[in-house]
Amino acid sequence: LALNRPAEVFPVHRIYCIGRNYAAHAREMGSDPTREPPFFFQKPNDAIQYVAPGQIADHPYPALTRNYHYEVELVAALQHVFGYAVGLDMTRRDLQGDMKDQKKPWEIGKSFDLSAPIGPIHRVARTGPFPRGAITLAVNAPLRAQGGDLIYSGTPENVGAVVRGT
Numbered sequence: 001l002a003l004n005r006p007a008e009v010f011p012v013h014r015i016y017c018i019g020r021n022y023a024a025h026a027r028e029m030g031s032d033p034t035r036e037p038p039f040f041f042q043k044p045n046d047a048i049q050y051v052a053p054g055q056i057a058d059h060p061y062p063a064l065t066r067n068y069h070y071e072v073e074l075v076a077a078l079q080h081v082f083g084y085a086v087g088l089d090m091t092r093r094d095l096q097g098d099m100k101d102q103k104k105p106w107e108i109g110k111s112f113d114l115s116a117p118i119g120p121i122h123r124v125a126r127t128g129p130f131p132r133g134a135i136t137l138a139v140n141a142p143l144r145a146q147g148g149d150l151i152y153s154g155t156p157e158n159v160g161a162v163v164r165g166t
């Protein structure tokens with residue numbers, strides 16, 4: 001995975017995502033954030049779709065779903081914390097919902113090719129830590145969402161459906 005300086009890369013080992021890390025997102029998905037702590041799920045390495053700064057990526061609308069969602073998240077690249085990036089935890093929400101109903105793992109809804117688009121990693125040595133700050137996503141222009149191993153830290157709230165391109 002590329003860093004924000006040319007010719008430097010971060011070798012990705014595992015991709016962990018934190019589920020229901022933000023109370024507002026737990027609520028918007030219909031669960032009660034006071035009843036359970038956050039938890040982890042994983043995406044495979046080929047979920048990564050690197051998007052260079054200033055580029056518009058061609059992201060395929062995946063098979064099987066009729067309700068494909070974006071979730072924008074702060075990503076921490078670990079070696080302690082080596083750096084930060086902004087990533088999307090793309091979600092086949094209808095398939096995830098079916099698995100939730102059956103109390104089964106969410107893999108089919110969360111863990112598929114290109115389901116983890118991500119920008120460059122910014123070294124923490126240059127940025128410093130982020131004790132607070134906004135995470136924003138512009139969907140076709142307007143702002144919609146705030147908010148070794150990569151930790152997708154969970155979406156704050158305001159997830160939304162992806163509209164199939166032409």
Ligand SMILES: O=C(O)/C=C/C(=O)CC(=O)C(=O)O
Nearest residue numbers: 018019020021029031154155
């Ligand atoms: O509770 C749900 O129905 C859905 C939760 C998620 O999709 C969890 C996340 O991916 C997150 O918290 O970012």
